[in-house]
Amino acid sequence: MEILVVNPNRVDGCTRLIHAAARAAAAPGTTVTTLAPGRGPFELTGQSEVLFSAVGVLEVIARTPADAVVMAGFGEPGKEAAQELTAAPVLDITECGPLLARALGASYTIVTSTTAAVPIVEDRLRALRLDAACAAVLASGQSVPDLVERRERALEAVTGVAALAATEVVVLGCGGMAGMAADVAAATGRVVVDGVGAAVKLAESLGALGLAPARAPRPPVTGWPFGD
Amino acid sequence: MEILVVNPNRVDGCTRLIHAAARAAAAPGTTVTTLAPGRGPFELTGQSEVLFSAVGVLEVIARTPADAVVMAGFGEPGKEAAQELTAAPVLDITECGPLLARALGASYTIVTSTTAAVPIVEDRLRALRLDAACAAVLASGQSVPDLVERRERALEAVTGVAALAATEVVVLGCGGMAGMAADVAAATGRVVVDGVGAAVKLAESLGALGLAPARAPRPPVTGWPFGD
Amino acid sequence: MEILVVNPNRVDGCTRLIHAAARAAAAPGTTVTTLAPGRGPFELTGQSEVLFSAVGVLEVIARTPADAVVMAGFGEPGKEAAQELTAAPVLDITECGPLLARALGASYTIVTSTTAAVPIVEDRLRALRLDAACAAVLASGQSVPDLVERRERALEAVTGVAALAATEVVVLGCGGMAGMAADVAAATGRVVVDGVGAAVKLAESLGALGLAPARAPRPPVTGWPFGD
């Protein structure tokens, strides 16, 4: 099975961390390709960049053949659009982290990057009807570059916030936290779910069960904002 | 006061209809400029085009000075992103139609374009916390080209669906329906709110009251997906 | 356009403040008449007075011709009843403040008079389906006489509470706070919406758009509790 993982930002170190986490979660027969958009913002520091990045993410998904697609941005829109462009099931870590967390406990806490990300994540959870079981969305204060370049310090910050969670289960709410789950769990005694790993396993589960969206992808799309 | 109205699609006739409705609603001292994106999809037939068009819409908003901005797409995302890019208050007809409708009645029905638009509108209303007073979102079956090119037939279809509403107040849920409110009201006996007109009046109201977002716009954004 | 504004209490200074705020918000061609009931409680200190005052408010509305009516009590019932008695659209500042606030931000905080008013306002918002976007209702501890007679001290108290709001947008939740919005905004850096000004602008907006309730008012009502 070939899984395409897409990192919405263009921070190379982040793409590598996501790839490693996806690879670590994947079963022996699974191939993982992790790509970032070929255009768009380097880092998603606001709602504008979130929308700008979506176009590049969709371009990657539309043009890369795969058996399943994992969108590795937490809180970003675009899953429904992506599903229009490919026959492969599209999984969003914003959904997959919380869904696997729910199998482990009645409610969970999300630890995300900066405070600016909190309302973005909350709004997205509400739109996805996943807000009922989410006890809280907490900011770690760590941006993607922080999570990539100052890994030790970022891990400490994420661990400190995860330790404040009122729930047993914690979801890592940023692609840049990929790979941190075991360390945060060990330090806090919590059950820690990484959305990237969760999405890879759910992709494999759908594949094994033969489940995929019923609708065929649309014919090649026109109207890309940067020309076809 | 200068109001910039942005039509998310690139159907010229639609831009003209929106401009006429905005112009008709505007007070004597108000200038209305209505623009469509310079790039992106012609028509928003799916969730992909909705996201593709957002980039062009944001480009127009970031580069056109105005005292207030009206986003004339119903159900499209981007208001929060647009507000990052301009000091002028940004008004979305998806909010303004329902808000003015609520001043007129405890609940209202939205009549939108095609059935594909219904879940997009419903999801957006949920994210905006505007779903509680919305009795139903009904599709008229009329696409934007239908609304522009076969105006008589489209008016009949919209009127027919508006007449089925269980509420006294009806909101026209598509920019392409701009200008139809009076005819639909006359034919159905309902109170019919056009989001474009509502947004123009709310923009003027904010201006008259000196109300605008407290946060300054960000420095010029980099990372446009098509280059800066 | 002639707007009738009705202050539900009989504190003259409050009626004057409300009138000044309505006048300040009104467009050049708009006439504002502000009246208090000719009978009923001086001040609304509890739920009994809230109901007692409603009768006098309705009497004023039924007997004063106008193009639009603004009910300037925050949290009081009676809008639906008032709409039965007049062909003019009836606007309640309890709705108009929050509605204009929602156009400016996804959620807002209401600063009201005394702690006794908090559950009255909360219950009314729930009945009006306007509770979803309201982050909190906070009491300033200032009664209507406080707001009128000890204006400086009251302004300080309202400002102090507004500064505690977790949202960027604050709604002044008492007719006696009319006229305070600019000062509170300047002192706190928040966007501050006064319900009276909001209602006047929404009344003008409905007028300009030709929107009014579809149902004709009823024939002259009998059964006033104090005789006809």
Next chain:
Amino acid sequence: MEILVVNPNRVDGCTRLIHAAARAAAAPGTTVTTLAPGRGPFELTGQSEVLFSAVGVLEVIARTPADAVVMAGFGEPGKEAAQELTAAPVLDITECGPLLARALGASYTIVTSTTAAVPIVEDRLRALRLDAACAAVLASGQSVPDLVERRERALEAVTGVAALAATEVVVLGCGGMAGMAADVAAATGRVVVDGVGAAVKLAESLGALGLAPARAPRPPVTGWPFGD
């Protein structure tokens, strides 16, 4: 124990029906006095009359000593105000019918008078946080005069609508239906709860358990709209 029952309308036959139902439900040692307001509307045909009648209802409650008060209007406001004016616990049939119904089943249907009453009842249930267990509010099409003067026909209509309920438990949602519960139950096989009987038993229950509001009533109120 002395229970004061207050009928919000001034239809004598309705007061008599309510009294008979309250009397039939009361325990041997309970005295029931049933009164209508001394002023205000004859019949509650709209939201205006609902508010007008409240003043007269409060006057009766403030001036009549009792151990418990039952407000026998379904959907009318005023319970909170009434509780300010008396030390006796005030019970509203709008609450008591649904509460006893909930003890009998997880959800219930309310059969009310005319279609005009449906939104009044729905709004009141929402304000009271009693909407979650209410499956539907259905109109029987019978006004209070219909229920009093054309009893046979009205019983048939109420029975016909009760038979359509999707729930096993039905609540009679109008004071004028007092006394109909047994007949409707026999004809439909449903469990039928009359709010008046329910309120009398809950009043006796509170009395037997020594439960009453903790706050003392206020000093004599001034500000009656018709003079003191």
Next chain:
Amino acid sequence: MEILVVNPNRVDGCTRLIHAAARAAAAPGTTVTTLAPGRGPFELTGQSEVLFSAVGVLEVIARTPADAVVMAGFGEPGKEAAQELTAAPVLDITECGPLLARALGASYTIVTSTTAAVPIVEDRLRALRLDAACAAVLASGQSVPDLVERRERALEAVTGVAALAATEVVVLGCGGMAGMAADVAAATGRVVVDGVGAAVKLAESLGALGLAPARAPRPPVTGWPFGD
């Protein structure tokens, strides 16, 4: 009228306390029999014991004739199952305490036993659609043996927590607190509702009004896990 009260645990002192409270609440003509299961766990310290005890509780109910049944465990499942096994109405103190509390105030606080009971009670309230009016579920830290054997200390703890409630009305959320209502009320100035007393009065109310479930009980059940 014969009321069967069932204590889900097998702590004799607890059964006696529940019996005394039920007896004290009962009308002169009411007979109260209070039983504990003949098998199952001594104390309900977790979700396993909650389920284990249900079988014994159902056995008692199926085999003991009564005019009404009161289930005296707070938060335990089984009411729906019990109603299948008897023609008598089955009342659960988890419902009856909150229902009577709602007649006294718009919202209430539940004080329960240990922190382990809090999510059990919260989940049950949600399933019963009784969560909307519940302001909070607070743990007193007192287990059933604490409540029985160290009564003074337990009363102090319950009183201390009840005094923290943000609502005027408090519901005692554990059968082992039966008999404490008057003392807690005196010490805190709150209105305190004991679920056992509430259920007894509601049972008598249903009896007096001739209300009972419409469905006949099923034929004798087979499949008891311990043999028939």
Next chain:
Amino acid sequence: MEILVVNPNRVDGCTRLIHAAARAAAAPGTTVTTLAPGRGPFELTGQSEVLFSAVGVLEVIARTPADAVVMAGFGEPGKEAAQELTAAPVLDITECGPLLARALGASYTIVTSTTAAVPIVEDRLRALRLDAACAAVLASGQSVPDLVERRERALEAVTGVAALAATEVVVLGCGGMAGMAADVAAATGRVVVDGVGAAVKLAESLGALGLAPARAPRPPVTGWPFGD
């Protein structure tokens, strides 16, 4: 990895169907053991049997070592209790079917056995906070014996109801439907999720990611209703 699957009823054919579906979904290295309770009801025809069966289900789980446990009853309680008794993660098909369905679409329809099961399933979904994304719970009219003994007819009935779903994704809401997903999907064009297969894959996913509840199981439980 060793997965223990527990069928709550004692219909042998049903246990075999569940085992086959679990086996078919399992990865090469996974061992599946499927057991029914050694005591309790043959078939779960009401809420009493649902509770009776839970004790036997818990007994099996407490006494059978496994790496993960799948509870194969749809809507039955007991997951929280089971998790107290074992260190292995416990997965309930009532959760796993809907969770995997949510990864495939924003909402889904559950097709369950008989109409008696509908409120049981609805109540359980509400308690689990999984109701928001569930569009409807529909009954197929097929009991477990029907599903086992008259397989062809039952498949037809399930297919007929699944074809009525308003959503693209359908969840099979009964353990006796295990093995039907592919046929129902082929006949209806829907995406059909079988809870048993979903739970097996989620169990494997948790295992692969090293995720398990943080709390250790309790010491051997006493208080089994049938003796220890």
